[in-house]
């Protein structure tokens with residue numbers, strides 16, 4: 394690289410001069426925000442979308458509570474707390490593959506709300522979500538497990 398050539402640019406978020414390596418690439422260019430600002434920006438946008446979806450979610454589920462074990466749930470933007478809201482696929486081929494991500498990245502237009510509602514996801518905690526397992530063969534599996542438990546000592 395020739396000496397004197399600019400090796401960075403001003404971030405539109407923090408307005409600081411940052412090196413090119415501090416920006417994520419985006420379709421052959423660099424993002425206008427540095428990596429730090431862009432992750433904050435993403436979180437901010439995700440939070441706005443989660444808040445925008447809340448009335449719809451509450452209309453469908455009435456409250457943030459696991460429909461299996463009854464534990465209170467809340468939203469996490471990142472990480473995965475044991476009381477984080479999980480949406481359970483009850484059929485398997487619902488048009489929304491990752492409902493929590495869908496909500497964090499989608500504006501709740503009438504069309505998107507209808508799409509989400511059509512999936513008829515269950516709201517469960519992480520533990521119950523894991524326990525339930527994949528939707529395929531779920532009932533049969535649980536009947537077998539129920540029979541196993543009934544054969545037990547208690």
Ligand SMILES: [Zn+2]
Pocket residue numbers: 404405406407408409426427428429430431
């Ligand atoms: Zn910045």
Ligand SMILES: [Zn+2]
Pocket residue numbers: 459460461462463464517518519520521522
């Ligand atoms: Zn649960």
